[in-house]
Amino acid sequence: xxxxxxxxxxxxxxxxxxxxxxxxxxxxxxxxxxxxxxxxxxxxxxxxxxxxxxxxxxxxxxxxxxxxxxxxxxxxxxxxxxxxxxxxxxxxxxxxxxxxxxxxxxxxxxxxxxxxxxxxxxxxxxxxxxxxxxxxxxxxxxxxxxxxxxxxxxxxxxxxxxxxxxxxxxxxxxxxxxxxxxxxxxxxxxxxxxxxxxxxxxxxxxxxxxxxxxxxxxxxxxxxxxxxxx
Amino acid sequence: xxxxxxxxxxxxxxxxxxxxxxxxxxxxxxxxxxxxxxxxxxxxxxxxxxxxxxxxxxxxxxxxxxxxxxxxxxxxxxxxxxxxxxxxxxxxxxxxxxxxxxxxxxxxxxxxxxxxxxxxxxxxxxxxxxxxxxxxxxxxxxxxxxxxxxxxxxxxxxxxxxxxxxxxxxxxxxxxxxxxxxxxxxxxxxxxxxxxxxxxxxxxxxxxxxxxxxxxxxxxxxxxxxxxxxxxxxxxxxxxxxxxxxxxxxxxxxxxxxxxxxxxxxxxxxxxxxxxxxxxxxxxxxxxxxxxxxxxxxxxxxxxxxxxxxxxxxxxxxxxxxxxxxxxxxxxxxxxxxxxxxxxxxxxxxxxxxxxxxxxxxxxxxxxxxxxxxxxxxxxxxxxxxxxxxxxxxxxxxxxxxxxxxxxxxxxxxxxxxxxxxxxxxxxxxxxxxxxxxxxxxxxxxxxxxxxxxxxxxxxxxxxxxxxxxxxxxxxxxxxxxxxxxxxxxxxxxxxxxxxxxxxxxxxxxxxxxxxxxxxxxxxxxxxxxxxxxxxxxxxxxxxxxxxxxxxxxxxxxxxxxxxxxxxxxxxxxxxxxxxxxxxxxxxxxxxxxxxxxxxxxxxxxxxxxxxxxxxxxxxxxxxxxxxxxxxxxxxxxxxxxxxxxxxxxxx
Numbered sequence: 054x055x056x057x058x059x060x061x062x063x064x065x066x067x068x069x070x071x072x073x074x075x076x077x078x079x080x081x082x083x084x085x086x087x088x089x090x091x092x093x094x095x096x097x098x099x100x101x102x103x104x105x106x107x108x109x110x111x112x113x114x115x116x117x118x119x120x121x122x123x124x125x126x127x128x129x130x131x132x133x134x135x136x137x138x139x140x141x142x143x144x145x146x147x148x149x150x151x152x153x154x155x156x157x158x159x160x161x162x163x164x165x166x167x168x169x170x171x172x173x174x175x176x177x178x179x180x181x182x183x184x185x186x187x188x189x190x191x192x193x194x195x196x197x198x199x200x201x202x203x204x205x206x207x208x209x210x211x212x213x214x215x216x217x218x219x220x221x222x223x224x225x226x227x228x229x230x231x232x233x234x235x236x237x238x239x240x241x242x243x244x245x246x247x248x249x250x251x252x253x254x255x256x257x258x259x260x261x262x263x264x265x266x267x268x269x270x271x272x273x274x275x276x277x278x279x280x281x282x283x
Numbered sequence: 284x285x286x287x288x289x290x291x292x293x294x295x296x297x298x299x300x301x302x303x304x305x306x307x308x309x310x311x312x313x314x315x316x317x318x319x320x321x322x323x324x325x326x327x328x329x330x331x332x333x334x335x336x337x338x339x340x341x342x343x344x345x346x347x348x349x350x351x352x353x354x355x356x357x358x359x360x361x362x363x364x365x366x367x368x369x370x371x372x373x374x375x376x377x378x379x380x381x382x383x384x385x386x387x388x389x390x391x392x393x394x395x396x397x398x399x400x401x402x403x404x405x406x407x408x409x410x411x412x413x414x415x416x417x418x419x420x421x422x423x424x425x426x427x428x429x430x431x432x433x434x435x436x437x438x439x440x441x442x443x444x445x446x447x448x449x450x451x452x453x454x455x456x457x458x459x460x461x462x463x464x465x466x467x468x469x470x471x472x473x474x475x476x477x478x479x480x481x482x483x484x485x486x487x488x489x490x491x492x493x494x495x496x497x498x499x500x501x502x503x504x505x506x507x508x509x510x511x512x513x514x515x516x517x518x519x520x521x522x523x524x525x526x527x528x529x530x531x532x533x534x535x536x537x538x539x540x541x542x543x544x545x546x547x548x549x550x551x552x553x554x555x556x557x558x559x560x561x562x563x564x565x566x567x568x569x570x571x572x573x574x575x576x577x578x579x580x581x582x583x584x585x586x587x588x589x590x591x592x593x594x595x596x597x598x599x600x601x602x603x604x605x606x607x608x609x610x611x612x613x614x615x616x617x618x619x620x621x622x623x624x625x626x627x628x629x630x631x632x633x634x635x636x637x638x639x640x641x642x643x644x645x646x647x648x649x650x651x652x653x654x655x656x657x658x659x660x661x662x663x664x665x666x667x668x669x670x671x672x673x674x675x676x677x678x679x680x681x682x683x684x685x686x687x688x689x690x691x692x693x694x695x696x697x698x699x700x701x702x703x704x705x706x707x708x709x710x711x712x713x714x715x716x717x718x719x720x721x722x723x724x725x726x727x728x729x730x731x732x733x734x735x736x737x738x739x740x741x742x743x744x745x746x747x748x749x750x751x752x753x754x755x756x757x758x759x760x761x762x763x764x765x766x767x768x769x770x771x772x773x774x775x776x777x778x779x780x781x782x783x784x785x786x787x788x789x790x791x792x793x794x795x796x797x798x799x800x801x802x803x804x805x806x807x808x809x810x811x812x813x814x815x816x817x818x819x820x821x822x823x824x825x826x827x828x829x830x831x832x833x834x835x836x837x838x839x840x841x842x843x844x845x846x847x848x849x850x851x852x853x854x855x856x857x858x859x860x861x862x863x864x865x866x867x868x869x870x871x872x873x874x875x876x877x878x879x880x881x882x883x884x885x886x887x888x889x890x891x892x893x894x895x896x897x898x899x900x901x902x903x904x905x906x907x908x909x910x911x912x913x914x915x916x917x918x919x920x921x922x923x924x925x926x927x928x929x930x931x932x933x934x935x
Contacts, residue, residue, distance in 0.1 A: 139821070157759050247782040247815065247931040254784055254813055272787045274820045 057102035057171060058082045062092035062118065063133065064111050068156070072105060075160050081167070089113035093121045096128065103170050104130045106150070108141055116141075116148045123149040129170045133158070139275040143229050146277065151226045153276075172282040173225030186221045189283035191260065191269055193221055202260060212237065213256045216249075220270060220280035229277040253278055299327030302385040303357060304376060305364075305668075306333075307342065307350035310391065314422050315353060318389035319360035321420070330383060331357035333366045333668050334375045337490070337547040350668055351645075366672040368551030370544060373409030380417050389420045446489040450498045453488070457481035458505055465510060474510055475527070478502035479535045486539030487546055495539035503532045558673050561589060565677055569684035578688060579605050579657075582681040586661060589677070590670060593662040595644055597625035599655055625658040647678045651686035718761075721754035756799065760832065764894050767825045771901050778819040778905060782929055785814050785848055785855045792827030793846055802840035803861075805831065809848040814855045815929040822902045823926075826910075829895040830859040830922045838863030838919070851925055854908075858923035865920045866912065874912055875900040899924075 059076060063069040064087050076083045084099050086092035089110040096104060104122065108115035119130055132145045135156040142153045151173075152166055186193040190203040200207040200217060209217065215237050220228065234245040253270065260269045271279045303318035305311060315331060322329035333350065354364050365383075369375040380388060390407065410419060461474040482502050486495040507517055511524055565585050572578045579596050583605060586594045596605040604618065604625075621644055628646035644660030659678045728747040736744065770778075786809050793807045816823075827846070834844045842863050849856040866874060875896050903910040903924045910924040 157755075157762075248933045250782070250784045250787065250815070251813055251931070251933055254786065258811065272790060274783070274787060274791045274824060275781070 056081050057174070058084070058099060059167070060084050060086065060092065060095055060099065060101035060104045062086045062089070062095075062104065062110070062115075063107040064088060064109075065107070068107075068133075071160075072163065075163060079164060087111075089115065089118045092118050096122050096126065100126070101128060102174065103167060104128055106130055106132050108132050108134045108136070108145060116144050119145060119148040119150050129174065131166055131170065142276055143231070146227055146229045147231065152279075153227065169225050169282055176224065176282060186224075188221065188224060188269065188280070189267060191221075193218065207259055209256070209259065210252075212252050213259070216252055216256055220278065224280045225282045227273055227277055227279040233277065299325040299386045300384050301325070301327045301329050301387045301389065302376075302380060302383070303329070303331045303362065303389045304334075304391075305331050305350065305353055305357065306391070307346040307353070308391070309349060311349075311353045312356055314389055314391050315357045315360060315362070317420070317422055319357075319362065321387060321389065322361070325387075327387070329360070329362045330385070331362040331364050332376065332379055333364070334372045335366055335368050335551075335668055336370050336372065337550070339667070347667070351671070354668065354671060364672060364675065366668050368548075368555065368669075370547060371409075373406050373413055377410055377413030377417075380414050385417055387418045387420060388414075389422065391422050446491055446494050449488050450485050450494050450501070453481050453485045454478075454498060454501055454505060457502070458509065461506070461510060471510065471527075474506060475531050478506055478531065479538060482535035482539045483542050486543045490543060490546065492540065492543070495536060495543065499532050499535035499539060502535055503528050506531065554669060558669075558676075561585075561673070562676050562680065565680050569680055570687065572684065573688060573691065575600075575685065575688050576605075578681060578684045582659065582677065582684075586659070586674070586677055589673065590661065593644070595621060595625070595660040596649075597622065597629075597646075597658045597660065599629065599649075599657040621660060625660055628658045628660075629655050647675055649678060649682040649685060651679070651682040654686060654689065656682055656685040656689070718758075721757050724754045725751050760828075761894075763825060764829070764898055767822055767902065768894065768898055770819075770822065771898065771905060778822070780817050780819055782815050782817050782931055783820045783823075785816050785857065785926075786811075788816075788818070788820055788823050789827060789846055789848055789857060792824045792831065795824075795828055796831040796835070799832075799835070800844075801835060803835050803838060803842050803844050805844045805846070807846050807848075810850060812850055814848075814850065815931045816855055816926045817929045818906055818926060819902075823906070826899045826902050826924065827857070827859070829899050833895060833922070834859055834861040834863065837861075837866075842919075853928055854925040855928055856923055856925045858921050860915055860919065860921045862915060862919040865914060865918050871912060875910070896922075 059081050061069060061072050061076070061083055063072060063085070069085060069087075073083060073085065084095055084101065086095045089112045092104075092106065092110075095101075106115050106118060110118070115132060115134075119132070122128060122130065129151045130149065131152045131154060132142065132150045133154045133156065134142055134145070142155075145153065151170065154163065154166060184194070184196045186195065192201040193199075194201070195218070198214070200209055200214065216233065219233060219236055230246045230249060234240065234249055237249075238245045253272070257268075257270050261267065267283065269280055269283070271281055273279065299322075301318050301322040303315050305315070318331070319329060321327070331354070333354070358364055365379065367375045367379055376388070379385070388410070390410070407419065407421060410417075457477050457480070460477050464473050464477070479502070482495065482498045485498040489495075504517070507524070507528060508515060565582075568581055568585070569578055572581060579598060583594045583596055586592075597603075598605055604622070624644060625646050629648045629650075644662055646658045646660040648658045649656040659674075659681065661674060728751050732739075732744065732747055739747070789807060789809070793805060797805050831844060831846065834842075838844070838861050842861055845858075845860045847858045847860060849858070899922075900910050903926070906926055908924055908926040910922070913921040913923065915921050
């Protein structure tokens, strides 16, 4: 299989080294950049498949880099943040990042995120125009407006269905509370976010009743939700 | 009169004390301004005094509101306002000056001189006689009579008729008694006494000088007409009678006037005693309170009780009004306008503010020790000068109580900060000790592998590497706890609350811990009921991670750790239950102490900072919850905490 090209934008040499060593050991191709400006220009020259982007860069803010790259490409971006505050992750996700990692992270975690993004890329390439979404035992027939789990039809309320479709269309991507409420309710008040939690909890329960080990929807406390590509 | 506000005012530098005499005259403003300039020039204390005479209650509303405006002006210029009672204005001013240590007195010249009676000294002459040591500054005043004219207000004629009725009735009774005396053959002197008594009773009943004079005269004439020979004629035969009549008239008049004065003073004294009692009650009530909101609501209650008027209290800290619920009448005012008025009153450079913005409430700032706490507004229509004085005293009491509360809170804050400082110092000391061990192991093992990597057999190499890993894991946990504890330094203020599903939080913590379970079986049991809590999600996850980590650390491999979510009425209960060896009874009371790492054998022999459980307790308590340690049956322990449920309305 053709291993994807990964752009690593990280100013700290030892963390960059750790990432590069991990990528090398797993036979990924990579290019590196030490600053935001360099990262943006590397992204333009090499057109990488995935970008790993540190948010705390010496020259420009990571969110700025995301905005620049999003100007011309939909390349998946995984941000890496050392700040314990959620707000910078949410800003990055809202600016167009796909996923995030918090320092300190383990090597396995890093590789798992990269693999998940690869699966998402593969899915997007093969099924972008399909009217049916399939993920593990989950099947959404957009045309008929029906959802099946392991072959059995699921009965969802209209809001649950809207939520599920939104997550499915962005499978593998962390969606922020603000993004989801703005798309489902058209607003994002605090009360909507509380409502979102309730609908998400009932939706998850319906999806996981058959098999409790299989998790389609991940909760990212303080950030949002993601549908996992199984 | 005792000056309640004295304890709060800064002391003057010069020892001079300027007194301006207030009146309801429009020209009084000039006197107030002159006095204020003088006070400023001398660096003196400045007081404005109003002597409320018995007649003032009958003064016209224009007069009353003019007096209010003058009082407002005086307070704006930095004066303390005082009111005393008495009909002899000069005497009252002199007595007050003596008591308050007044050195300079400012007064208008034409005040009270127009209706001067022959032989009666004017105010200034009287003052010179009563208080010779005070410097008196006289402001010439050519404007119209600035004494409030005792015009009859509406209902005045009715009162005259009523008084007339009383006078006629009393004289009639006196005459009847005199006829009785005549029939009994008693001497004239007794009849004279009866008439004098009648005049005395009339004076007290009517409270009017005019009626005292009229009934004195009427008494003399009646006596002359009915009882002196020749009877039923004003002519008198006896030579001594004119003298008798004169003496009778004079005695009746003087005793009548004296009785009236006594009555007025008694009523003034009664008012003052009443106010002192009220102020004392208010003081007692307010100073027993330690709660800010309670002080404000009590003040409002007290003011409403006293004045039966609408009251608004502007709370500077909340930047909003406190609206008392039990106002006497439905309030009609514009909140925004009143807010502007209240703010203007507070921002006025003076002790009291009197602003020009529309709106109907009269505001006094809540100021004590040069700190502003807000403003109290009252619907001041129809309040007398005395009422205003009482009002300002209550406001001052409230300000002082708020100031006390503020000082107390500051002290508490300082104590908390000191203990936080202590905690930080302890943490730093403890960390510097405890960081050494894992860092030694990490750097030593890494150096070893770098230098001699090839010489070790794979088993040894793996051992060294897993040591590095577990030491850095320990450092990661420590860092998370340190970060959490820096957030906790601000107490509840540092919390970033959001409404979260408790299941999501527990799920996140269990998911995280499962990866590092080291052979323990971690399970999650939940009723599945959707329960919200208003929490700082990160910190509660941290609590659970610490509790589960703790269970992992202190139980043998293969133990079960169950995390359970339960509905506990108004609360949500989360328990971390293990079936390990439990905690000894002597350690139990200390598990939540700072830097307590117990005498228990730690399964992987890794030392503990003793910060984890202390932090759990601090976090849960900052959320207003409770954390407990219980025994599990047959063995093991249960750490459980409860958080208040939050009701959420769902948008469909």
